[in-house]
Amino acid sequence: MKIKQHLGFISMLAIAFTACQQKPAETDNFLENEIKNIEAQHTLQTDLIEKSGKILNPRTIDEKGNIVYVPIDDWTSGFFPGTMWLDYDLTKDEKWKKLAEKYTEDLDSVKYLKWHHDVGFMIGCSYLTGYRLCKKPEYKDVIVTAAQSLSTRFRPVAGVIQSWDADRGWQGERGWECPVIIDNMMNLELLFEATRLSGDSTFYNIAVSHANTTMKNHFRADNSCYHVIDYSLKDGSVRNRHTAQGYAHESAWARGQAWAVYGFTTCYRYTHDKRYLDQAEKTLNFYLNDKNLPKDLIPYWDFDAPEIPNEPRDVSTAACIASALYEMDGYCPGKNYKELADKILKNLSGPDYKAKVGENGNFILMHSVGSIPHGAEIDVPLNYADYYYEEALIRKRNIENNQPFSFVNE
Template sequence: MKTAFATLGLALLVFAGCAGQKKTEIDFIQDNIDNAVAQHTLQTDIIEKSGKVLNPRTIDKDGSIHYIPIDDWCSGFFPGNIWFTYELTGDKKWIPLAEKYTEALDSVQYLTWHHDVGFMIGSSYLNGYRRLGKEEYKPVIIQTAKSLSTRFRPGAGVIQSWDADKGWQAQRGWKCPVIIDNMMNLELLFEASLMSGDSTFYNIAVSHANTTMKNHFRADNSCYHVVDYDPETGEVRKKQTAQGYADESAWARGQAWAFYGYTMCYRYTHDAKYLEQAEKVYNFIFNNKNLPEDLVPYWDFDAPNIPNEPRDASAAACTASALYELSTYVPNKGYKETADKIMESLGSPAYRAAVGTNGNFILMHSVGSIPHGAEIDVPLNYADYYFLEGLIRKRDLEKK
């Protein structure tokens, strides 16, 4: 009888422990949903009272909210954040706001002078299509893919990121600069191929991913930020940085873009080499001696004044979101657990702002471009975007 009671007691303790753990996970998710709702309610109230469609990206040095035009590369993230808020809450009051902010970007589908239309329309229209099945969003996504495809340079096998004949880019002597960020824009091409049945988009995406894999990565699996090509011959002219500390340094968000990008490429192609590349980038990031214990990286892994350098919550959030996806392809390697640790850090008071502060953005302590003196230790709408996407992926995995 003693043995039976002892066994029963042990079982109850185990059950209580599991229940407690599950409750903690639920509390974490719900707490962050509640926080997002509070911040986005404040943010959208300001926008709606203005009578305009404003698009918040960050805060200025005086603490005021910085709004951007629709052709800014970050213009899709705030609409995306509202779609995510709808998905996390199921509250239909967010739908008309998400639709309005998304549809304000309609003309982006014809933009051909930079590569970031994938970010812009993918974060907004594609999220709207995925959540509501809005058929009228499909032509916009497909036309955007056509516009992005005009930047494909067949001789080099890549999508040119920036025009190099004007602005600060013209001063660098580039012909066909390709930045690692461009991996993120391939998702739009893959989706447009599925929607339209046109394999051209798919083939361009694969060509770009393969060429980038060949030329962007170092022996230690870190990546360059910028590789400049001869657009006719495909010759690599230069390997440099624009937003990192130095040409040979590892810019933190660049590693996150690479990690997320190749994980996403595997989703659409099931090509094992993309999965292997994602895992190689993971190993660089998480075995790096300069990665802090809370797993939120400094803005560059080789920045000269570590540990007295700004962190980049946007890089951490992007990495966490990708880790949740990777964990579904490669289970039992601790990828989800690593993502959970990052999310716990970002959801803590060290990085998550108190309601009503931080320009009503969710996360603090991100970095745009230190070499340009822009957006240093500020909130960024794309940090919030990948944090919320990570929260959705975490919740969905734990429901299973």
């Protein structure tokens, strides 16, 4: 099937996803309350930024509760601008649109970044979200250029996009040659969109090659996924199956499972290749059926962490899973994925995980984990947890209003 035909399924799937259903009043109240909370926190957050006279990009808080800001080449730099776009979509308030444009356009030079793979996160969450909502033509050019930069990391012998430079920083100590992390599945949407926007099938073909190779090599027999697969640049063979942020090489790092579920669901949206949806479901089933998943569906940072139940939870994983579940619900009728997502959102919105206004560094959600092996960002808010939480809220709202699952208005 031709690329154009594959991408034509996107509109069809979005329509098919919107099954007619009554919108209960309690859902209206839930969303209204969450939107009010988000606006209150983000008003405090952006007031601090605007008063500084600088464009600051909040990522988390430090051990003293101070807000940590990151430069534009940090892998998380697209999430806060992205949440401004999501705020605009939730409220239609021009205030958030103007801030979204300001913070997004500060990332313009990221489109040339070639020394790591995360331009998909950085440009996808900011520029691509903005383009979908406002169709600014200059954003299209940034998206395509960023996809070109990401494509320079494609290693044709192995058939994958290399995640990290093996000789850079702590990665250089591991002896890796071509490390590929499961997180990279989240960057493929940028490539699929670049083909749709430019007509150049090169990006699509790279994304499919990477997804296929990841599906072949990244998963265990129980359909949990490894964090890092190290490939040989000479012959494409697997040299190592490791972790960087999980408890152990053979453990199931929680957020890695979320990246896999979300990433392969996205691949199905663009290709209509059922193998991708099947893999997303298999990994989701591992996630949901693991004996160490708490009843509230907010996982510990690693399913095999040694001190469960006295291990930190990872809210960022749950937010990402919830967002993916709303999309999966449209592709898998009768499996009640929406009900699961609703349960996760309800729990995330409760006092155990949602911060009070004015606390938590003005981030929405508490209790995420960055990397315990690196001693970094343990039991703190993280901007990507907030991003996927808001995205999940929008998908929930749209489903219940008989609109496409996403905030995309194509």
